[in-house]
Amino acid sequence: MDDYQELARRVRAQGGRMTPQRQIVLEAISALDGHASANEIYEWVAARAPAVNRATVYRVLRFLCEANLVAPFATDGVMLYELVGARPHHHLVCRGCGHVEPIPAQALDVLVTALCREHGFQAELRHLAITGLCRECRQ
């Protein structure tokens, strides 16, 4: 997680203001392995700052997405939010236990190029979520 000054700078670059709520939501996602649902984030925040409201968490998340500090992706009817890091990567989402495991982007650029060439589709592979069963749930 970047330090407070850097975050404040990026928030203000969006014409926004830095607040304790925005800071603690970012801390929460960071503490939750860099990706979590709105509810998980709310629970984490509520344990430390009970005054923070659920609606605020959702509004903060939307703001952070628009500020490109956080990226949303969909899994099984629930939205997950992840910190936008330096390295692009993808997600293995287990439909058994819900565990999300990041994997490096690597050779999928070939796929992106092909999709663009053949379908005119600009894939955003940062948000690619591959559903399946993890090692534990396969047994």
Next chain:
Amino acid sequence: MDDYQELARRVRAQGGRMTPQRQIVLEAISALDGHASANEIYEWVAARAPAVNRATVYRVLRFLCEANLVAPFATDGVMLYELVGARPHHHLVCRGCGHVEPIPAQALDVLVTALCREHGFQAELRHLAITGLCRECRQ
């Protein structure tokens, strides 16, 4: 879409019964390009059979998923349902207009093999949804 007899056989193979509601839900998905949200399916059905209830559509969809006649996949907080066809394929989901375009599976078997070998993850690439912007929404 398979004919009624074949569908009825597969439904009964699950220990279920063939009903007009289950038939018309399958018709709806077929008419909606083979993939649709629960709401789209409900609207299509309601236009032809107003007596069919929303809850029934959801229950039918769950049954059909368990019967492997239909497969669910997640996009932007809404569940989509698709007919399980002969050929596996994937989906390009536009986050601008919500349009879903199927693409052939092709060379992604390499990816599946790699994920299994390196992460012990059994990918279900039938349900792979790639988010991005379609040709129209890019402009």
Next chain:
DNA sequence: GTTTCTGCAAAAGCTTTGCAGTATC
């Protein structure tokens, strides 16, 4: 001091569930 943000409460959208009656086998 102005503008943005938050808390509260209420509501909207999607999905599930309990129950009594109905339809399928």
Next chain:
DNA sequence: GATACTGCAAAGCTTTTGCAGAAAC
């Protein structure tokens, strides 16, 4: 005739919104 399925109504869960007050700039 026994069992599974449906309609209805109600509720559960996730997410959004209107508004008045508070905080950041």
